[in-house]
Amino acid sequence: MSRLVMKFGGTSVADLDRIRNVARHVKREYDAGHEVAVVVSAMSGKTNELVAWCKDASPLYDHREYDAVVASGEQVTAGLLAIALQNIGIPARSWLGWQVPIRTTDAHGAARIEDIDGTAIIDAFGRDREVAVIAGFQGIHAATNRISTLGRGGSDTSAVAMAAALKADRCDIYTDVDGVYTTDPRVVPKAKRLDKIAFEEMLELASLGAKVLQVRSVELAMVHKVRTFVRSSFDDPENPRPGTLICEEEDIVEQPVVTGIAFSRDEAQITLRNLKDAPGIAAAIFVPLAEHNINVDMIIQVISGDQKTTDMTFTTTIADFDRACVVLEGLKEQIGFAYLEGSTDVVKVSAIGVGMRSHAGVAARAFKALSEKGINIRAITTSEIKFSVLIEAAYTELAVRTLHTLYGLDKA
Amino acid sequence: MSRLVMKFGGTSVADLDRIRNVARHVKREYDAGHEVAVVVSAMSGKTNELVAWCKDASPLYDHREYDAVVASGEQVTAGLLAIALQNIGIPARSWLGWQVPIRTTDAHGAARIEDIDGTAIIDAFGRDREVAVIAGFQGIHAATNRISTLGRGGSDTSAVAMAAALKADRCDIYTDVDGVYTTDPRVVPKAKRLDKIAFEEMLELASLGAKVLQVRSVELAMVHKVRTFVRSSFDDPENPRPGTLICEEEDIVEQPVVTGIAFSRDEAQITLRNLKDAPGIAAAIFVPLAEHNINVDMIIQVISGDQKTTDMTFTTTIADFDRACVVLEGLKEQIGFAYLEGSTDVVKVSAIGVGMRSHAGVAARAFKALSEKGINIRAITTSEIKFSVLIEAAYTELAVRTLHTLYGLDKA
Numbered sequence: 001m002s003r004l005v006m007k008f009g010g011t012s013v014a015d016l017d018r019i020r021n022v023a024r025h026v027k028r029e030y031d032a033g034h035e036v037a038v039v040v041s042a043m044s045g046k047t048n049e050l051v052a053w054c055k056d057a058s059p060l061y062d063h064r065e066y067d068a069v070v071a072s073g074e075q076v077t078a079g080l081l082a083i084a085l086q087n088i089g090i091p092a093r094s095w096l097g098w099q100v101p102i103r104t105t106d107a108h109g110a111a112r113i114e115d116i117d118g119t120a121i122i123d124a125f126g127r128d129r130e131v132a133v134i135a136g137f138q139g140i141h142a143a144t145n146r147i148s149t150l151g152r153g154g155s156d157t158s159a160v161a162m163a164a165a166l167k168a169d170r171c172d173i174y175t176d177v178d179g180v181y182t183t184d185p186r187v188v189p190k191a192k193r194l195d196k197i198a199f200e201e202m203l204e205l206a207s208l209g210a211k212v213l214q215v216r217s218v219e220l221a222m223v224h225k226v227r228t229f230v231r232s233s234f235d236d237p238e239n240p241r242p243g244t245l246i247c248e249e250e251d252i253v254e255q256p257v258v259t260g261i262a263f264s265r266d267e268a269q270i271t272l273r274n275l276k277d278a279p280g281i282a283a284a285i286f287v288p289l290a291e292h293n294i295n296v297d298m299i300i301q302v303i304s305g306d307q308k309t310t311d312m313t314f315t316t317t318i319a320d321f322d323r324a325c326v327v328l329e330g331l332k333e334q335i336g337f338a339y340l341e342g343s344t345d346v347v348k349v350s351a352i353g354v355g356m357r358s359h360a361g362v363a364a365r366a367f368k369a370l371s372e373k374g375i376n377i378r379a380i381t382t383s384e385i386k387f388s389v390l391i392e393a394a395y396t397e398l399a400v401r402t403l404h405t406l407y408g409l410d411k412a
Numbered sequence: 413m414s415r416l417v418m419k420f421g422g423t424s425v426a427d428l429d430r431i432r433n434v435a436r437h438v439k440r441e442y443d444a445g446h447e448v449a450v451v452v453s454a455m456s457g458k459t460n461e462l463v464a465w466c467k468d469a470s471p472l473y474d475h476r477e478y479d480a481v482v483a484s485g486e487q488v489t490a491g492l493l494a495i496a497l498q499n500i501g502i503p504a505r506s507w508l509g510w511q512v513p514i515r516t517t518d519a520h521g522a523a524r525i526e527d528i529d530g531t532a533i534i535d536a537f538g539r540d541r542e543v544a545v546i547a548g549f550q551g552i553h554a555a556t557n558r559i560s561t562l563g564r565g566g567s568d569t570s571a572v573a574m575a576a577a578l579k580a581d582r583c584d585i586y587t588d589v590d591g592v593y594t595t596d597p598r599v600v601p602k603a604k605r606l607d608k609i610a611f612e613e614m615l616e617l618a619s620l621g622a623k624v625l626q627v628r629s630v631e632l633a634m635v636h637k638v639r640t641f642v643r644s645s646f647d648d649p650e651n652p653r654p655g656t657l658i659c660e661e662e663d664i665v666e667q668p669v670v671t672g673i674a675f676s677r678d679e680a681q682i683t684l685r686n687l688k689d690a691p692g693i694a695a696a697i698f699v700p701l702a703e704h705n706i707n708v709d710m711i712i713q714v715i716s717g718d719q720k721t722t723d724m725t726f727t728t729t730i731a732d733f734d735r736a737c738v739v740l741e742g743l744k745e746q747i748g749f750a751y752l753e754g755s756t757d758v759v760k761v762s763a764i765g766v767g768m769r770s771h772a773g774v775a776a777r778a779f780k781a782l783s784e785k786g787i788n789i790r791a792i793t794t795s796e797i798k799f800s801v802l803i804e805a806a807y808t809e810l811a812v813r814t815l816h817t818l819y820g821l822d823k824a
Contacts, residue, residue, distance in 0.1 A: 093474075
């Protein structure tokens, strides 16, 4: 007998038929003799509806009340799945965040899990292996006794944290795709499903634009060494495919140099021209941006031809772009730049692989291949297991396909 | 400064515009310097949708899970109203049943309030008179830490119980009508709105078919002497009418003999013919019905012409009618009746007034007036402050209008 956590997202519980389908997935594991905890999201569309109502009630809504409203979505799904499980003969009950309890910080709307007490759920396993159906995405801020939510996509995080708290042997994240691919199959039809991927690689993939898992959930899985599968809820519940295992690097026997190609369209580029090249210039630019909560990602500085001025280029998210421009234009005299150029017509393409650690020149091969296709690289960042290039958005698909082929990721 | 509870039902919070309208009603009382607790129902239609989902998940749904699902409706409204109040500058927060806490029995789906701890809400009044927005209809069963609901219409009961727990000076029940009428104005256009009505009268009116308030909420108001107003949420929030006050009998100076006429179409009549008239015959009929949880209301027994047999007539609700017939037919030999006659084509019309206590012959005048209109009375029951007649359904409107005029209730 093993213990596992199964997580089902919004599209997997979109209506009663799908909830019944989820119940069959749970039944398979229950019948195999496992102790099962299920984490569920709200029915798809529900959260958006509830968020829209909060915004309608007040554009500056109180995040504590937002949490009370929005958490109701997962509450409904948890109750309905418990009923659907009982209906096919499986003992089950629903658990809300405050009932478990899943204790979080008081950062309402974007809370972090501080502590999960799994005792009550483990006790329930002792009663005919009662299935625990847990409302994802939510917790309780204990000091104020109020409902908190983890922010969008937080149900993945709920599931992995629950797996850690229950010391589960496995955490299965069911989604509408059957695993993690070498890149987005909609862009590269030759993309392959990976049988295994290392935690660090998955973390980079998620951070750099792959939407399959939330970054925070991968971090948690890595820290707590939770063996996590990404698999499809649309597979036959009696005979599903195994999906992709996210595991420790040493559990992967044959490690390719590059495991996957990610891309993110949520990028904006800002360039400040003809800056006086003096010490403290970077601080003059980036401290004010940080004070306005604007996240800066890639940064490059280029000395101009006459060696007396410099250009500074960096990227933000599209949501932060306008605010960043306003902040900087307001400081034009103080910073001392000639003019600002901005563009949201850029994309960041990244190659990820723990194999890069032991192979030299991996990125250099990419620069050559991209330049042969006539793709201009506007910025580069690298780290131990990945590199990213910022390019014009029109070249996204071409660049992704080029790198996918270059690193031998195309399906045979 | 006084303290009051305001309650708004489903049609009063049906969408965001109506919720904003409710916020304006609350603002009026807040601006007048009062401490305000608001009890809200789910947006109209929501509860039905959630109930339908539970039934879809399993016809034999677990009532504990049903409660977790259905209670989400009031949770959403409470959060949204708190946001809408904050948006117009009024400090507010939502309170769910488990947060107050409102402790109930474990009769999930039809729980009774056992105890409300108002301390936390009274503490909140101390912080700038923060408005407490309380999710109606729900509580918590403390021993199991699970959400409970009070059964349909339970938000009225939540409001009155909350008013008692907070020692409120007043409980205002806002609804889609502007008060309690002498009878249903859709049947008798001359019906008058009452300024005041005694608790006992309201209790009879609600029990006998008037839908304006839940019976349980009136009971609670009577026991705890909660001055309760029924008034309209569709009145101008800046200048609303006062509605009808439900109060102690001695607070009503001029008490008419009859205060109101109620009627209920949810009646079914069963007659057992040619029973052997022997001791124990009533027990032989009504004990089995009670064992099947079938509620019997009016009972009349008529000795037949030959004095040897008797007919027994009684009424049940329409929902219980078929089951009652099946139970009795199964006991035909044992009870010893010739045949059973049943009809759902009947209606119960009642006249209510505490003035009946001190006036003789009130009912007799009705029997005469009804017979003059050619209305046949099939059964009669009386109590200290009301009498009811069972008549053929086709005569409902005629009978109600006749009694309304007879007792001087028509508008001048």
